[in-house]
Amino acid sequence: MTASVTVRVPAKVNVQLAVGPLRPDGFHDLANVFLAVGLYDEVTVRPHDGLKVTCEGPDADKVPLDAGNLAARAALALAARHGREANVHIHIAKDIPVAGGMAGGSADGAGALLACDALWGTGASRDELLEICAELGSDVPFSLVGGAALGRGRGELLTPLETGGTFHWVFAVADGGLSTPAVYAECDRLRAGTAVPDPEPSADLLAALRAGDAPALAAVLANDLQPAALSLRPALAGTLAAGSGAGALAALVSGSGPTTAFLAADESAARKVADALTASGTCRAVRTARGPVPGATVVAG
Ligand SMILES: C[C@@](CO)(OP(=O)(O)O)[C@H](O)COP(=O)(O)OP(=O)(O)OC[C@H]1O[C@@H](n2ccc(N)nc2=O)[C@H](O)[C@@H]1O
Ligand SMILES: Nc1ncnc2c1ncn2[C@@H]1O[C@H](COP(=O)(O)OP(=O)(O)O)[C@@H](O)[C@H]1O
DSSP states (O other): OOOOEEEEEEEEEEEEEEEEEEOTTSOEEEEEEEEEEEEEEEEEEEEOSSEEEEEESTTGGGSOOSTTSHHHHHHHHHHHHTTOOOOEEEEEEOOSOTTSSSOHHHHHHHHHHHHHHHHHTOOOOHHHHHHHHHHHOTTHHHHHHBSEEEEETTTTEEEEOOOOSOEEEEEEEOSSOOOHHHHHHHHHHHHTTSOOOOOOOOHHHHHHHHHTOHHHHHHHOEETTHHHHHHHOTTHHHHHHHHHHTTOSEEEEOTTSSSEEEEESSHHHHHHHHHHHHHHTOSSEEEEEEEOOBOSEEEEO
8 A cells, every 4th residue: 555645746927817807706717827837845645544734844834734725625625526534644845935826725735636646546537636626726727737828717727838948937935925815806906997808818928938938928928916916015016126127037926926926038047136136135035946847746655
């Protein structure tokens, strides 16, 4: 019997996040172009008497360890579908910033799902796993799939995208998180009274991804949630300016923030931007990562 299974799952940055009007169900239709980047959480599951979640890492104290944890919810959802108990100890080695707009919770949900499927020998199909992911959260399917993808609907309906190369990113991690629903609500407030178009992917952006052309991608990066994140956290403007001033090709808020993302021309440019951001004192931590990278992957067990 397998003693444990470990799954590695990447963070994401949204290279385009076009947000449509508020839907009656409280969500927004999106054109959400995801890129998986090489910052990872690792989720390990092993048999246990009952369900237990533990977490280690610099942000571990901010992660809920009860049944609200997305990893626990994933295990419970898979177990319920297959008529078994979720008797499992889930351990999360967390490196993705918490509540940072990089889908760390979603990563843990997708990771726990894949890990439990392997541990229990459930043999769930890819489609079933994706269906459970979509029930857990809008971003969870992408954490399973990785690479680059266009998310339609509330972000859960994925079409894989071709990429022609590797993009070099720098991430400035802010002090504290931002609540995703609060950022969407602020976006609605800021746009009240204006006509909000249906969200559409940018053809130029998809072409830049396909070509692996960083300057072309930089010219069209777009996040409709950025004004809302800046409104709730005005200090982020200073972080964006610090990275831009250090030679980043482009700077933007990652998803709902407050992590800010900087696209660099190459690895050495990324290093310079990272050093300048660290020296600027405008953020808590600085990380570099490349993308695209694969989605949730079993690495042990
Ligand atoms: C903004 C994005 C961009 O990729 O991610 P983050 O930057 O937070 O990581 C996502 O849309 C976040 O996806 P996720 O964090 O999975 O959200 P969910 O759990 O599905 O929804 C949480 C809440 O966010 C709002 N929400 C989410 C998705 C969506 N298309 N429209 C929304 O309005 C709703 O208020 C919802 O109740
Ligand atoms: N495994 C998890 N890791 C992190 N946060 C989680 C997890 N499960 C549930 N959460 C909750 O989800 C919220 C959003 O976390 P996260 O997914 O890291 O950020 P974001 O939605 O900005 O990408 C957290 O504040 C926390 O309350």
